[in-house]
Amino acid sequence: MSSVVTVAVLAPIVGAAIAGLFGRRIGNIPSQAVTTGLLFLSCALSWFTFIQHTWGGMADFTVQLLPFINIGDFHSAWSVRIDGLSATMLIVVTSVSSLVHLYSWGYMAEDDSRPRFFAYLSLFTFAMLMLVTAADFMQLFFGWEGVGLASYLLIGFWYYKDSASSAAIKAFVVNRVGDFGFALGIMTVFWQFHTINFHELFQPGVIAAWQGKGWEFLGQNFSALDIAAFLLFIGAMGKSAQFFLHTWLPDAMEGPTPVSALIHAATMVTAGVYMVCLLSPLFEYAPVAKEIVAYIGAITAIFAASIGFTQNDIKRVIAYSTCSQLGYMFFAAGVGAYPMAMFHLFTHAFFKALLFLGAGSVIHGMHHEQDMRKMGGLWKYMKVTYAVMTIGTIAITGLGIPFTKFGFAGFFSKDAILEAAWAAHGTPHGMFAFVMGISAALLTSFYSWRLIAMTFHGKKHWDHSHDDHAHDAHGHDAHAHDDHAHAHDAHGHDDHGHGHDHKPHESPWVMLTPLVVLAFGAVFAGFIFAPYFIGEHHETFWGHAIFLAPHNEVMEKAEHITELWVHLAPLAVTLLGMALAWYFYVANPKLPKAMAAKKGPIYTFLYNKWFFDEIYQATFVKLTKFLGDVFWKIGDIRIIDGLGPNGAAWTALASAKRLVKTQTGYVYHYAFFMFLGVAGLLTWVVFGMGH
């Protein structure tokens, strides 16, 4: 088995290296074939591992490949760690990635740097696999920043667009803010436990022994466990785009759509959730950090959803939806229901990748139009896309029949999360999470169906102007991103340059096949896997990978919720949201337009994304530039150089004016000085030491 998992993890980097280094020489198709082929191989091996682990009775194991850093207690190794968590992530990552590779054959067909694109995709997959199979914090961090690099490269894939390269930097830097916390968290863990190896750290009693110990500060006792967990969570907030550190994710939509599906929806952004679940042995003994996780998750769930329903760019709506769903996963983990968080991560990967790739199909069919206001009535022209998008929407809104096993993927996972939050309603953060979760479910349903309605139903807003959407195709102008949208729009996105008529068209089968496969996942993933992830088999399925402290009763409580309304509430709000979307966008489509035109304060606030970008721009960015200028022009030039080498005293001493005339004057002075020194030393030695 060890060679199976090793090949599964390493295959993508081989593909990336071949396509990246020799892509130009071997050509487009071979590059695509080798990366996609190796990814499918990796996917098959991952499923084999997962099946062996879940049904074949295979025990957890770790393969050590090569030592990494070894200094005293600080030791780490390149490894492949297989347990319930990593096996789950292996199949999520490789399945979505191989489908996205395939899809990109069609979507990127007319881009002239395809080898580079496929190399980046495979590089990303490799880093993500290293992340999920890490056996210690160093490899985890390697994968963590590695996926960040791939994300940076892919967001900025169309590097000639200013908006794309700015978004790429933003993603990297905001993630670095998270990594600042993450790195300090790792150091805190090492300081406490003298190890960064998960296996050693998670031995029974190791972490529990630190309960109550910590720092006295301003009369407060700060638990070291809480601080370590909180710092690590800052890393998760960055990677998973949680409240405060979410601003990069919507901008990341500058990348090609397959990238958005793979990295910014299904896999990379879920790394934070994965990390919190992996570190459940730590978080279980860090009650304050756990509460913070729950609060941040719940706030993100409602906050992102509130923005989602005012946006008009189809990809941005889904991006905010991703942000919001990640919030669900976090508050599930925050109330202690890690299996629910992982289960939602799992089902979400299918339906969110589906929605993104579906949106990509729409964008492709609409010749790079992303503004939903310019769509409408598309169902007739792209029936497969319409069907799978509808499936994805049903899945994300969590439609299903309570008390039965009939429902799409989201029905199983999202309801389970809400029930877990309710199970913790005795605590303030549990109650808060539940209320926010239910409210966000309403909004989710509303904005998701709004997307379907605006895109596929109603009037054909593209019909009257055949000639201009190739050029103003990006719709950024509508997103308060005027500064990003200028100048380079003329270059188009990836300029498919369809010479034929501008009618929307259905995408080729190489794109539709992945959609259909994902649609199956969106329908059945919940039904099939619920018993293992969160149901009767969950304890054997997760094994030691997820730790629930003896005092954590959320799982049992969630199973035995007696209040009928708790079971019915999610369905009720979902149906309500659906009805509202129908009312506003199908029955009375003029109403939302009028509301938007009025620009009321709430609308403006939501439409401008709570003004986060503006606030950050005015504070952090400005401050950084200001301090940089002050340190440089005042600190270095005026103070240090002014008092030092440029100061009057020094200048006189070195009689610089005279010396400046002879170019190399200083050399002779210096050599002379050195000679004096040596002579002095010798004299001292010869004459002074004798006595």
Place this chain on the structure above:
Amino acid sequence: MLPAIPNILSVVTFLPLFGALVILVMRAMARKDDSDVIAGNAKWVALWTTLLTLLVSVVLVLQFDHAKPGYQFEERFEWFGPISYHMGVDGISILFVLLTAFLMPLCIAASWDSIKTRITEYMIAFLLLETLVIGVFTSLDLFLFYIFFEGGLVPMFLIIGIWGGKNRTYAAYKFFLYTLLGSVLMLAAMLYMVNVAGTADIPTLSKFAFAREVQPWLWFAFFASFAVKMPMWPVHTWLPDAHVEAPTAGSVMLAGILLKLGGYGFIRFNLPMFPYASHMFAPLVMGLSVVAVVYTSLVAFRQTDIKKLIAYSSVAHMGFVTMGIFAGNALGIQGAVYQMISHGVISGALFLCVGVVYDRWHTREIAFYGGLTKLLPHYAFVFLLFTMANVGLPGTSGFIGEITTMTGAYQWGTWVAFVAASGVIFSAVYALNLYKRVMFGVVTNDELKKYPDLSVREIAIFAPLIAGTLLLGIYPAFVFDFTTASIDAVVAGYRAAFGG
């Protein structure tokens, strides 16, 4: 089994000097009108000499026994009184010898076409520089060390002063002033030490217990000299000017090797000889280090000149080194040595990256460039890789140095790690903005279309650097295997001295 080379340290140290003499003799024997032939021969002799030196240093490294903590390959001849010709390397200095020998052929190759005047003298200056720098790391006698240490600056002055840019005189002047300050104090301290201990032998002095009252003075005298070399904040302002004016290969040597003399000095002198003072002054050094990390990163962000930006980023990276050293634990010091080696490779490569565009367009103004990715795709890859290494991306050597020094410093004092870690954010800000402004966007400047992508020679220069960054980043044991025993000994001695 490799053949044992007798007096291998003297060989590796003076081989470049011998090469320089060969060039001199060749020039003396040639006819005056054959200047092109002389220059061509000088280049080849320089290249082969540096390659041979590299070969010898590789043999040296292969024959080194890294289980032993002490000095190896020792050579010792008594001169007079307390002074002896004493050479030797331990697991720390041997890495710097290798690094110097590794970078030097690349410097010669990088100067192949870009230096047009006084080529013979240029090659001689570089060979002389190599001898003097290697000598710093191989000498085990104060007197010898002083000669190499101070003498190494003379060819550097010449390189900046003769082959430098427009403001070379000002840059050399600034460099001179700062160095002068440090040298005076260090020389005085050395005289005192030889007088008190009765020997100039470095291993003996390392074990000599200097009185607690004088330790702070001696410590400070050495600190002044090494802090300038590092350079530490606030004595760093000579570095950006020196880099801007130096020719590409000069910058590579400056950033790659000369800056490391300071860190090496701290580990060789301050920590073992004045442990009590080191312990006492550690908070000061930590403070200056984190100021360097944050302050210079922010200054780097605002630069408009590519070389200045990278120079400031060097100062920030050296902040991690001083932080690691004065953390006084194995993690910190190993990390510091690692960071120096890694920075030697990465900053050397970054200055070579600047050289690539400077050779073509003769400007370092960031605003002049833009959109180069489209025109120079191979260059885009190389520059990206080293930009990422510079921001400390895991998988490159830049990461290991930062994480280990920070973790080491965390054990010393939590606040140090917290402040230094913010440098991780700022480095991404300045480095990625630089890359974006030079490489991304649309080509608006037609001048940029004039020149081709990397030549075979340029690729051959970058290839070993790329391999070095990645290999060290993935398998850092290449360095740690050497440093562990020696640094454990340093740490043990340091801790024992003040009972920590």
